[in-house]
Amino acid sequence: MKIAVVNDRFTLAGAGGGQYRVLGIARELARRGFDVTLCCPHWTSTSLYDFTDCPPPRTWISNQYANSVKLVSSLKRSGRFDAVYVQLPVPVTKAAAAYYANLVGSRVFIDFGDIWYSDDTNTLHRMLSTFAVKNVCGIADKTSAATITLKEELEKMCENLDVIYVPCGVDLNLFDPEKVAEADIPARRGRPVVLYQGAVSRFTGCSYLVDVARKVIAEAHRDILFLIVGDGPYLEEMRTEVVACGLSDFFIFTGRVPHHNVPSFIAAADVCLAPFPSRRDVMIGVFPIKVVEYMAMGKTVLASDIPSVRRILSNGQNGFLAPIPEFAEILLKLLDDPQLRRDIGARARATAKSEYDWHVIVENLLRFWF
Numbered sequence: 630m631k632i633a634v635v636n637d638r639f640t641l642a643g644a645g646g647g648q649y650r651v652l653g654i655a656r657e658l659a660r661r662g663f664d665v666t667l668c669c670p671h672w673t674s675t676s677l678y679d680f681t682d683c684p685p686p687r688t689w690i691s692n693q694y695a696n697s698v699k700l701v702s703s704l705k706r707s708g709r710f711d712a713v714y715v716q717l718p719v720p721v722t723k724a725a726a727a728y729y730a731n732l733v734g735s736r737v738f739i740d741f742g743d744i745w746y747s748d749d750t751n752t753l754h755r756m757l758s759t760f761a762v763k764n765v766c767g768i769a770d771k772t773s774a775a776t777i778t779l780k781e782e783l784e785k786m787c788e789n790l791d792v793i794y795v796p797c798g799v800d801l802n803l804f805d806p807e808k809v810a811e812a813d814i815p816a817r818r819g820r821p822v823v824l825y826q827g828a829v830s831r832f833t834g835c836s837y838l839v840d841v842a843r844k845v846i847a848e849a850h851r852d853i854l855f856l857i858v859g860d861g862p863y864l865e866e867m868r869t870e871v872v873a874c875g876l877s878d879f880f881i882f883t884g885r886v887p888h889h890n891v892p893s894f895i896a897a898a899d900v901c902l903a904p905f906p907s908r909r910d911v912m913i914g915v916f917p918i919k920v921v922e923y924m925a926m927g928k929t930v931l932a933s934d935i936p937s938v939r940r941i942l943s944n945g946q947n948g949f950l951a952p953i954p955e956f957a958e959i960l961l962k963l964l965d966d967p968q969l970r971r972d973i974g975a976r977a978r979a980t981a982k983s984e985y986d987w988h989v990i991v992e993n994l995l996r997f998w999f
Contacts, residue, residue, distance in 0.1 A: 631664040633704060633735075635715040635726045637696060638669055638683035647742035649888065649918050650775065650797045651716045652677065654740075657798075657991040666707055668726070670699035673707045697725040704729055712736040712998075717762070718743045718914070724761040731768045738998055739769040740795070744779055744914030763787050771998050775916040776937045782913055793997045796940075797916045798987040804892050804925035806978065812893040816881055820854045821964050824898035824928075826891060827919045829861035832911070834904030834933065836863060837953045839870045841904075844957035846879055851961065853879060858894045860885040895926040899970065900963050903932035904953050912936060921985040924948070924977035929970040931959055941985075947976040 634655040640648055656677050659665045667674045674680040704713070704726050713730035715723050718741055730737050766772055766787045773795040774780040780794045802808075814822070823842075829835050835857075842855050857867070857880065864882065871880045886894065895901065901923040905911050916937050923930045924947065932938045934950040942948035951959050963970055983989070 630712065631666070631710045632658060633666050633668045633673075633707060633710040633713045633730070634658075635668045635700065635704065635713060635723060637700070637722050638671070639667055639674075639680065640682045647716060647718075650742045650916075651714075651740070653798050653800065653987045654714070654991055654994070656800075657987040660988075661991070661995075666710070668700070668703050668707060670696040670703060673703050696722050700726045701729045709733065710735050712738060714738045714740065715765075716740045716742050717765070724765040727765045727768060736770045736998075737768060739765060739772045741772070741774040741779055741783065741914075742797070742916070743775065744782065744910055759786070766790055766792075773994065773997070776914060777940065778913045778936050793994075795990060795994050795997075796985065797918045797921065798985045798990040799918070799921045799925045799981055801925055801982060801986050803889060804895070804922050804981075806896060806927045809892040809896045809926070811897040812890075814854070814856065814881065814897055817854055817897075820852050821899040822854050822856050822897055823960065823964075824856045824858065824895060824901045824923075825904075826858040826894060826901070826922070827903075829857060829859050829864040829867060831863050831906070832908075833861075834906050834953065835861070835867055837904045837906075837956075838902070839867065839874060839876070841902075841953070841956045841960070842871075842876055842879060843874055845960055846876065848957075851964070853964070855880045856883070856894065856898065857881065858883045858886055858891065891922065892926060895923060895928060898923075898928055900960060901928045901930050902956070902960075903930060903938065904956065905933040905935050905938070907933075907935070917941070920948075921981055925981040925985070927974040927978040929963055929973045930977065931956060931963065941980070947973060947980045949973075 636651050655665050659677055669683055671683050713735045715727045717723055727737050772792040774783055774792055775797055777794050780792050783792050784790055825838055827833055845851055845853055871877055903917050903920050912935055920930055920932055920941055930948040932950055933953060942950055944950040949959055
């Protein structure tokens with residue numbers, strides 16, 4: 630069966646969670662014998678591991694509208710597909726690919742890996758996006774969503790919508806603590822390592838990390854290394870804050886790291902952080918792929934108590950949930966108790982294997998599709 634997997638861009642490094650979600654599903658489909666083609670405005674590829682990174686959009690207008698025409702052209706050039714799997718949340722850009730697939734008789738599977746959002750519901754873009762979501766869900770054969778809250782939001786927006794909750798997964802062959810060697814971190818000098826991995830932005834809660842570190846280091850007089858793995862719009866501002874607070878000796882910033890190198894940095898960590906702000910779009914649409922990747926590596930995770938994380942972590946059983954103001958206190962307790970970290974990490978790994986292996990997730994998705 631030929632399936633086109635459609636997204637606005639595909640990249641091998643520095644991607645958001647939606648990129649890893651769509652590639653994880655595409656690769657598992659290929660492992661199951663489907664004939665899979667990646668399709669974006671810039672190129673198409675039948676290789677799911679060795680392809681040219683897509684350039685980032687130069688302007689907002691280009692990303693939202695001009696790429697719609699390019700995306701349909703790419704899909705058209707690639708020939709006839711039995712099914713087209715389109716990942717949103719950029720509905721204006723990628724809805725056109727779904728409409729085209731429906732027009733030529735392909736089955737259309739829509740996936741919401743996230744949610745678009747703006748505070749002003751009267752903006753032209755928001756109105757167009759709402760219109761596109763309702764219409765594209767109307768022509769879809771099946772619709773899936775990465776979080777329960779996003780599923781519920783779509784059901785409120787679109788009457789009689791056939792939508793299923795499909796969480797994000799993890800590649801257990803790549804994120805395997807038995808196979809992965811720790812990254813070499815010369816600045817470690819025997820210090821415990823607290824890791825944040827992912828997009829470095831205010832949206833992902835990175836703006837709270839400097840204050841957490843300040844409390845742990847300055848107030849508790851602890852010599853700890855905070856390892857920040859990733860890139861993003863807040864990176865330079867965060868570096869500046871670290872210097873201004875006199876914490877330069879306690880932070881390492883790696884910048885952009887290819888996804889296949891991420892497990893080695895997680896392997897080097899003692900505790901892994903996933904802070905998220907209490908924003909509407911975060912509460913509804915964010916599935917924290919970093920959390921299941923930390924868990925797959927058998928690490929103790931300390932995360933914000935938001936709905937999507939609450940479905941993954943049972944507090945005190947396979948991880949810890951807390952408001953961000955309590956992170957410093959809990960972090961100190963975890964660093965003082967290696968046996969607790971080992972026990973929690975073992976249970977976290979077991980959860981990742983049983984519930985978040987891409988094999989398990991795509992098995993459920995295929996049952997829904999067919």
